[in-house]
Amino acid sequence: MKEFNSVDDILDFAIINEQQAVDFYKALALRTNNEDMRQTFEKFAVEEIGHKAKLTKIKEEKIFTAGKEVIQDLKLSDYVDYVKPSDDMSYQDALILAMKREKSAFKLYINLATKTQNKGLQDLFLQLAQEESKHKLMFEIEYDEVILKEN
16 A cells, blocks of 8 residues: 655655656657657657656645645556557557556546645646646547548
8 A cells, every 4th residue: 555644755656657658658759650659759758747847846846835645545556557668569559558548647646636635736636637638638539530540
């Protein structure tokens, strides 16, 4: 069971999650032969860097102060997709994996928002959840327009 004892613990977890997303999208960008998708993956990596920077700034500036935050049983496996991009991954598989990761990130931020009493953190996590949801929608549209049209 994962337990966070402070706002910093929560922010550290979210920062690590965003860095993993950056690494994921950079890896996919290097592996795809589709130029449009490469640009999309690179754009998402930049957006995830922005999420990480926002969280880091909040942590460093101590914008949020709160009493002891205890958040138990986040069920981290619900938010972690252990599938790594591979050199032989198809465009379809890359899109599916990206959709799953964005869904996991969305669920993580929604859960974090419901587990903290800090209104500022709730708003931040809900904003990040909305951004992750937009990313997922973009991948779903791409999947619909490219993959489903081919089939």
